[in-house]
Amino acid sequence: MDRRSFIKLSGVSAAAFCMQGCAATSMSKLSKARGSKPNIVYIMADDLGYSELGCYGQEKIKTPNIDRIAKQGVKFTQHYSGSPVCAPTRSTLLEGKHTGHSFVRSNYELGGWERGNREGQLPLPxxxxxxxxxxxxxxxxTGAMGKWGLGGPDTSGEPHKQGFDYFYGYLCQRQAHNYYPTHLWKDSAAGLEKVELDNEYFSAHQRFPxxxxxxxxENYEQYSGNDYAPDLMTEEALKFVKRNKDNPxxxxxxxTIPHxxxxxxxxxLEQYEGMEDDPxxxxxxxxxNRTPHATYAAMITRMDDYVGKVxxxxxxxGLEENTLIMFSSDNGTTFNGGCDADFFDSVEPxxxxxxxxYEGGIRVPLVAKWPGRIPAGTTTDHISAIWxxxxxxxxxxxxxTPDDISGISMLPTMLSxxxxxKKHEYLYWEYNRQIAVRMGKWKAVRRRTDKTVDTPIKLYNLEKDIDESDNVADKHPEVVAKIKKIMKEAHTPSEYFPFPGEPRKKWTE
Known part of the structure; x- marks a missing residue:
């Protein structure tokens, strides 16, 4: 269709069409004037399962905006989180190292669970x-808005001390269990500031009377407030983009959604009214929660709305063409708090x-788009991880790029x-008593005991056994031997998260 035919068909005047074209040209020139450095947006959900997005087969939860990223860019089918829980995944993301080398390897709390206890987790040095x-x-x-989990107030782990020019959100992941907190934190060059919210305190851990x-x-009104934290975080994110639109x-x-x-x-909740539910x-x-299924779906859709706003x-x-956007999750779907993974087929299969x-705890969605650079509508089975x-x-x-990291750039795959x-020889995880290795089609899992790490290794062929139900370790001793060697070499001792027989240290200021 030529330009004149398009104008006639669309009903847009020639003058308006010209203005729109000139505006687009000006925006394109603005992007080029900023240099070749793209903006980078990395969005991470909290406990979002592999199959909880429409683009990954979800049928009950609406995620049109995240699905749009996949449609306009690339979808990864074999991408992994850094850990099966929150804090270590965030550590592997920022450090580019798997949990055999990263500083934070499990959740390490600095205080108790309720109000008045010290906020925060083990801080990054x-x-x-x-x-x-x-x-x-x-x-x-650099800006971060959301859940931090890598150091509380007055520690070396404050976001500004780890490279962020601006932070707004939860410093402590325990505090993030309540979406209506009494306060959040703002961190910048001006210092750390507590931001009081219009919410009354109530515990995030209680039973129904x-x-x-x-x-x-009406009996559930006591579990809500006025300021919904993710709304505020999104507002801050949009302000950050506007403030920095002229520079990378x-x-x-x-x-924090859908934790x-x-x-x-x-x-x-209105769009999920009538969904099958029991309190x-x-x-x-x-x-x-009176309607846990509807609430869980609505939380994810609300997060999807935030992604759409960004x-x-x-x-x-005019920044879209010069921005790389990635969306992923920190680990698989949870098993408590009213979450129902079976109802939503959250990690199927x-x-x-x-x-x-196992795969449902660490395999997560990853979609990315960069218009004009990442081909639209592509899918890849490249094996990758958050590091x-x-x-x-x-x-x-x-x-x-540092030489001592575990990560390998995914950019060639993204750009087709x-x-x-380059490909990984293996991916490695350690979390509390569990160790896992992904090596090509092979996946190995080992559970440590208190006395030794030399316990049996279970081996699965993911090409034939995606649900890890058939342990074939006895049939492939040579593979098991190689993975056993990897498990030994990939682990460096950690004073805060030691293996059995290694010394343990308690964090002190």
């Missing part, structure tokens, strides 16, 4: 080389959930230059 520090050296402004009617909506930026959005407790504003009464540690703003500002190094994000970002930014894509 001050000299840690992190992704935002590397991008700052390359001329990027036995003398109340569980089917009465790195935006990290680690959302329990199950909480969402009423306006998000959850708080018997699995987290807050009661993409729409980038388009409005995988085995295991959060806290497990690959650091070298991917530094490669896209033209920044130096598969002949240039």
């Amino acid at each position: 001050a000299d840690t080389v992190t992704l935002p520090k590397l991008l700052k050296k390359a001329g990027y402004t 036995k003398d109340k009617n569980p089917n009465d909506p 930026f790195f935006l990290y959005l680690p959302y 329990v407790a199950l909480q969402v504003p009423e306006d998000s 959850y009464l708080g018997d699995q540690a987290y807050l009661p 993409m729409d703003l980038l388009e409005k500002l 995988l085995r295991g959930l959060k806290c497990s190094v 690959d994000v650091l070298p991917t970002c530094t490669a896209a930014a033209g920044a130096p 230059k598969d002949e240039k894509q």
Whole structure:
């Protein structure tokens, strides 16, 4: 169709068409004037399962905006988190190292679970080389809005001390169990500031009163407030983009959704009214909820709306073509708090959930788009992990990449230059008593005992056995021997997360 025919068909005047074209040209020139460095946006969900997005086969939960990233870019089918739980995954992301080498290898709490206890988890050391520090050296402004989990107030782990110019959100992942907290934190060059919210305090860990009617909506009003934290984080993210539209930026959005407790504003529940549901009464540690299925779906869809707002703003500002966007999750779906993985087929067809190094606990979605660079509608089975994000970002930014990391840039795969894509010899995880290795088609799992790591290795052929139900270790002793060697070599001792027989150290300031 030629230009004149398009104008006639669309009903747009020639003058308006010219204005639109000139505006687009101006925006394109603006992107070029900023140099070749792309903006980078990395969005991470919290406990979102492999199959909980429409583009990964989900049928009950609506995720049109995240699906749009896959449609306009690339979808990874064999991408992994850094760990089956929160804090270590965030550590592997920022350090570019798997949990045999990263600093944080499990959740390590600095305080108790309720109000008045110290906030935060084991802090990253001050000299840690992190992704935002590397991008700052390359001329990027860096921002993070969401859940931190790598150090509380007055520690070396504060976001600003780890390379972020601006942070807004939860410093402590325990506090993030409540979507209506009394406060969040703001961190910048001006210092750390507590931001008070319009919410009354209530514990995120309580059961439904036995003398109340569980089917009465009014009896659940005590589990909500006025300021929904993810809404505020998204507002801050949009402000960050607007402030930095003329210079390259790195935006990290680690959302708390859909981690329990199950909480969402009423306006998000309307589209899931009538979904099959029974009240959850708080018997699995987290807050009661009258409609847990509908709430869980609504939380994910609300997060999807946030993703849409970020993409729409980038388009409005003329930044879309010069922005690499990635969306993923920190681990698989949880098993408590009213979450129902079976109802949503959350990790289908995988085995295991959060806290497990089986596929359902660590295989996660990853979609990415970069218009004009990443071909639209592509799918890849390239085996990758979250520690690959650091070298991917530094490669896209033209920044130096450290030599001592575990990650390999995924950029060639994203750009459909598969002949240039380097591949991992193996992927490695250690979490508490569990160890796992992915080596090509092989997946090995070992559970340690208190006395030794020399326990039996279970081996699975993922090409034939995606649900890890058939242990073939006895049939392939040579593979087991090779993986056993990898498990030994991939682990470096950790004073805070030791293997049996290694010394343990308690964190002190």
